[in-house]
Amino acid sequence: MTITITPAASERMRRFLAQSPDAAGVRFGVKRTGCSGFGYVVDLAQSLGEGDRLISIDGVPLVVDDKSLPLVDGTVIDFQKQGLNASFVFHNPNATGECGCGESFTVG
Template structure:
């Protein structure tokens, strides 16, 4: 299982974690949504549950549920600022297609 976080994404995640003492980590996974099938989920994990795995990536605890794990294996998480917009960007080798906005993806 490999998930990579760029320095920019790591810094942003650390900022979120610093603002929420006691958080279990950053939840990363997927949910069924969007025009292509799956959408990414990035949120603070207040706790871990059954079926969650905690991966330490560049010192950031990532909480990934067992169902998402095979869909996000190999993903590189980046954080980009463009003008007034800022967002996480995902480079997922498992994605076989994406919607036009890049918010959702399909797997083959």
Template sequence: MTISITPAASQRMRQFLAQTPSARGVRFGVKRTGCSGFAYVVDLADELVADDQVLDIDGVQVVVDSKSLALVDGTVIDFQRQGLNASFVFHNPNATGECGCGESFTVG
């Protein structure tokens, strides 16, 4: 199981975690939604459950649920700013297609 985060994503995650010291880490996974099937979820992990995998990536605790593991394995998480917009960007080798808006993806 490998997930990577760029220095920009690591810095942004650390900012979120600093604002909520009670958080156990950053939760990363997927949910069924969108026009292509799956959408990424990035949130603070307030608690851990039995099937969570906790990865220490560059000192950031990244929490991934067991249902998302196979879908996000190998993903590189980046954080980009474009004008007034800023967001996490995902480079997922498992994605075989994305919707036009970039909000959801499919796997083969």
């Protein structure tokens, strides 16, 4: 399994983790949502659940559940600022389509 975190995303995740030192890591996965089928989840993982995998990427503990893993394998996570907006951006080779707003994706 390969997930890549850009330096900008890594810095942002480290800031979140520094504010919650008891967190197990940053949760990255997907959930069914949106007009295209799946939406990304990025949040602090307070603990590890059954089926969670803890992966260290450049020193950032990333928690990915087994159901999300095949859908996010190969994804590059970036963090971008545009004007007053800032957000994580995902480059997922498994996505075969995205909705117009980029909030959800489909897989083939």
